[in-house]
Amino acid sequence: xxxIILLAVFAAxxxxxxxxxLWWWVGFWISIAVMLSxxxxxxxxxxxxxxxxxxxxxxxxxxxxxxxxxxIVIGMIIFWxxxxxxxxxxx
Numbered sequence: 001x002x003x004i005i006l007l008a009v010f011a012a013x014x015x016x017x018x019x020x021x022l023w024w025w026v027g028f029w030i031s032i033a034v035m036l037s038x039x040x041x042x043x044x045x046x047x048x049x050x051x052x053x054x055x056x057x058x059x060x061x062x063x064x065x066x067x068x069x070x071x072i073v074i075g076m077i078i079f080w081x082x083x084x085x086x087x088x089x090x091x
Contacts, residue, residue, distance in 0.1 A: 002050060006036070 010033045017025040043051045059069050085091065 002052065003040075006040075 010029065014026060014029045014033075017029065040050050043049065043054065047054065049057070058064055
């Protein structure tokens with residue numbers, strides 16, 4: 001099920017760039033999707049868990065400090081927020 005959702009999410013990301021004929025962006029998102037797929041497959045074959053499942057287990061561990069959990073989330077918010085602002089507001 002995760003794979004189907006992932007394909008739908010990447011299609012939602014890639015299709016608008018295809019429609020706009022922004023081929024470098026299409027290539028960028030496809031390369032991200034391919035690398036994510038390879039990483040997911042390798043993780044599953046080696047550990048029998050996807051990278052998301054491994055993250056969830058790590059996050060739920062009582063040994064993981066709260067600041068580590070939130071630093072990853074905050075880092076992702078900063079990255080995606082900056083990318084969106086960079087493209088929308090040209091900075």
